[in-house]
Amino acid sequence: GASSMGGMGAGDADSAASAAGDEAAAAEVAANVDHVLVGLLYIARVLVQCGARLRVLAINEAINLHYVAFRECIMPRRDSNCGKCQSVASRRAAFGLVHELAVLFPQFLIRLVQRHYLTVLDENGSTWEFGYDPIQDSRAAVGYVGLYNPGCVCYGNSVLQQLFMTPRFRRAVLDAVDPAKDPRESVLFQLQSLFGWLQESERKCKDPRPFFAAFKDLDGNPTNVRVQQDADEFLSLLLDRIETAVKGLPQEAAITRTFAGKVVNKITGEKCGHVSDNQEPFQVLSVAINGHASLEEALSAHTAGEPLRGDNAYACGTCGHKVDAIKRLCIRELPPTLIVHLKRFEFDYETMLKRKLNSRCSFPEFLDLKPYMEATLAPETASDEAKAAAAAASHYRLVGVVVHTGTTEMGHYYSFIREDRAGGPTRGGAARGDAAAVEDVGRTGAMSRWLEFNDKTVRPFRFERLEAECFGGEDVTWVYDEATRQFVSRVTEKARSAYMLVYERETRR
Numbered sequence: 001g002a003s004s005m006g007g008m009g010a011g012d013a014d015s016a017a018s019a020a021g022d023e024a025a026a027a028e029v030a031a032n033v034d035h036v037l038v039g040l041l042y043i044a045r046v047l048v049q050c051g052a053r054l055r056v057l058a059i060n061e062a063i064n065l066h067y068v069a070f071r072e073c074i075m076p077r078r079d080s081n082c083g084k085c086q087s088v089a090s091r092r093a094a095f096g097l098v099h100e101l102a103v104l105f106p107q108f109l110i111r112l113v114q115r116h117y118l119t120v121l122d123e124n125g126s127t128w129e130f131g132y133d134p135i136q137d138s139r140a141a142v143g144y145v146g147l148y149n150p151g152c153v154c155y156g157n158s159v160l161q162q163l164f165m166t167p168r169f170r171r172a173v174l175d176a177v178d179p180a181k182d183p184r185e186s187v188l189f190q191l192q193s194l195f196g197w198l199q200e201s202e203r204k205c206k207d208p209r210p211f212f213a214a215f216k217d218l219d220g221n222p223t224n225v226r227v228q229q230d231a232d233e234f235l236s237l238l239l240d241r242i243e244t245a246v247k248g249l250p251q252e253a254a255i256t257r258t259f260a261g262k263v264v265n266k267i268t269g270e271k272c273g274h275v276s277d278n279q280e281p282f283q284v285l286s287v288a289i290n291g292h293a294s295l296e297e298a299l300s301a302h303t304a305g306e307p308l309r310g311d312n313a314y315a316c317g318t319c320g321h322k323v324d325a326i327k328r329l330c331i332r333e334l335p336p337t338l339i340v341h342l343k344r345f346e347f348d349y350e351t352m353l354k355r356k357l358n359s360r361c362s363f364p365e366f367l368d369l370k371p372y373m374e375a376t377l378a379p380e381t382a383s384d385e386a387k388a389a390a391a392a393a394s395h396y397r398l399v400g401v402v403v404h405t406g407t408t409e410m411g412h413y414y415s416f417i418r419e420d421r422a423g424g425p426t427r428g429g430a431a432r433g434d435a436a437a438v439e440d441v442g443r444t445g446a447m448s449r450w451l452e453f454n455d456k457t458v459r460p461f462r463f464e465r466l467e468a469e470c471f472g473g474e475d476v477t478w479v480y481d482e483a484t485r486q487f488v489s490r491v492t493e494k495a496r497s498a499y500m501l502v503y504e505r506e507t508r509r
């Protein structure tokens, strides 16, 4: 029942699925036979047979063993971790052990049925269904845990996964000791708890409701999970609150500096050369994309500068009168992880409505931000530090995209995220697959996997699909026209496009 509410616009989201990715995931599941567990269960069964024959197996030991085989291996409580058995082979072995015990100790069969089997029905109600498959209920084959969507919190889920997948930020958040008195009301504690689940759980997904209960809206009430919100506004608010919560902690710098950069508004007198310098910190770089076909073009326009002349001339404090000047915004300092917000939602003053721009805006995998920095745009007034910073660290690589699909009123968010990240492995401890492969995640080089995090679903994403899934623009579809009895092409605007981009500083060049 509840699972059908897992997300809005599931049809749109499915269009992002890649058949090849699903096949790869299925193959990974098929290969995942828990051989060691199967072996242990068969050994236990043989020992039980021998023990009973030699009359050295006590009845209470048999009951304990039965409990382990049934409750820990086959059907765990709904609120505990997954059953140990993750394959047909191991479930068969566990049922074999249960059967052996029932045959050897028939006097306890009724008690076992009452104590274990009937309670399974009680505690789970109708949510267990015939054809129950633990694989459907456990961590995705790709090794990551999704986030359940109890209504319309896909804006939060997609952003939370981006934060979780930033190793430097995740580690610092998990290392912090939360000073708050009431963990239920602490955003920091709830974020830690959520990250802990995403990293260690064997479940398919985590329910984020405790987090949203602690994350208050602007009126101080728990976030209403049935109301859709803007992903960019959510992220900015969350980072602000985390910044406040970690004040004075040893992890403060690591947490607050991960995404923090500085822009500067410079007004330079054209003749006198006097400079007014107004610095502003940012956590998210918002860029207007209306009328721009690419991120680079939008950034150029963003930092192009405008002349202040005539009535608009600048009152220079040093000269004491109005002078012709150039006003220019430049990037002064870049963070290790740069989040760019593409302004696709605009307020239309003619209709007095918010509208979404579906126009095409491309963005590169490798982005050099040097052309938009103070050291390049205003070298005569930039400090030596600013010049050194620009020269050393302006090369970035795309590592994440938050996609919005739909309209301003009705939409859905999901994330694409690169697995190979600076600052350590992104996979959690409970990832299936061998430990060596997990260790190697941070060093796989250029051929890193990309994954789609779509509420509770996590699956591979083919990076070649980036343009089709994220740039926006037009879609050509072929439809059958009844009147002319021909297929005709129809050009429509794509409803899905990138809304936020995550770039990581390149350290391996």
Ligand SMILES: [Zn+2]
Pocket: 269, 272, 273, 274, 316, 317, 318, 319, 320, 323
């Ligand atoms: Zn002046």
